[in-house]
Amino acid sequence: MNAVPPDARPATAAALHGRVVLVVGAHGGLGRAAALACARAGARLVLLGRRVPKLNRVHDAIVQGGGEATLYPLDLEGASADDYAELAARIEAEFGRLDGLLHCAAWFRGLTPLEHTEPAAFARALHVNLTARWWLTQACLPLLRRAADSAVVFVIDDPDATRQAYWGGYGIAQSGQQALVPMLHAELAATPVRISGLQPGPMRTALRAQISAEGDRGQARDPGDYADACVHLLSAEGAAQRGRIWCPAP
Template sequence: MADKLNGRIALVTGASRGIGYFIAKQLAAEGAHVIAVARTVGGLEELDDEIQAAGGTATLVPLDLTDMAAIDQLGGAIHERWGKLDILVANAGVLGVLAPLGHIEAKTFEKTMSINVNATWRMIRTVDPLLRMSDAGRAVYLSSGAAHSTKAYWGLYAASKAAGEAMIRSWANETVNTPLRVNSVNPGATRTAMRALAMPGEDPDTLPRPADVAAKILPLLYPEVTRTGQLFDVPQNRFLSYRVPE
């Protein structure tokens, strides 16, 4: 096991499967203690078994991101136990539904925005003081190309991810004079359950595996990262430029 992140505390949401699962594993393999957050207990337990088998450590937090009060309490619990947070991977999200905007049910719209936007803001709010306590706090938000392509029928998911990116960019500007570095990531098409739901006729063997995508995101969480407020595009393996803030 490597020790590039030895002694660092990392929080990963949506850690029970997909990209979040493998980022959590890889963080632990680099020496970080992983706080794994997800709704699915079975997936968290499987993750914990694999992390322990490889010599790493994790704390499991079964949490439904619609439970805003629980998100608020998470920061206090982390502070009480560890006194800081070094890494945040805001990975959890839902697709919602692919449909014309005028056909989406209000309850579907509201739940999708609640998880993809409101919960992201609550997570930022609860961990911001903890990340500022780190000597090299790092935060990554898993966005999507949908936030920029705005394809027909993707309006709900696109709007939620665009809102998330906007918050992340503002957060980065608010913390630019601190050691905290905050970036967004477009993972691109990946062999995940969400992708299968969105593209049921697609051959999954043509898509990158979550473990490979996670490995490209991992370096953004290292202490030596200097970029902030930018979008890293995994398919192009490079940062894409936003317009310079006014």
């Protein structure tokens, strides 16, 4: 992991002008805040999530602010590699391009001893938080390669915390992404596709609320405090963090 100064400056209104950005988990805490920030920065958004009413609310907020967004309802748990290939094909058909992919979707049932974790819950945590992220990224790479400058951003939880007891499949998936970011960066270093990770601090989200034994409740920040960091990594300025996992101050 690399903590890379300086911290991102506030996103400008043109930082993502002309770019098409796919936000995965767009109705979650950080996903929603990031989608709104990307729209303010000029991006055209594809909003992916499994809860249509919540996606609709994000879409409406973007449109009311003068932005442009398309909904793509999809449940990462049940989606296959073919489903992701169809998603990439639809983005190409509608927009003709893809410039950014932001992975915010996550699934976490709560702190549980591995010994007592249901096998299905363990598999779901690994799949939604790691395997599905890679399958979707893999399907989008041909489109991302065609852009002059594109970015894939994986939002990753603090490995020092999630490697501790009781984090189960979710914690293992975070460690997997810690390995995925530099590996994929090395493989794509000669292409226009930038790979990076974003490690925000504790946030007041539904996922964080599942943690019954934590000491950072008073330190947790609003997800909106990290929205500009998402824009920064997706924009041309994010090249400074290429191949790194960035831990910005809120």
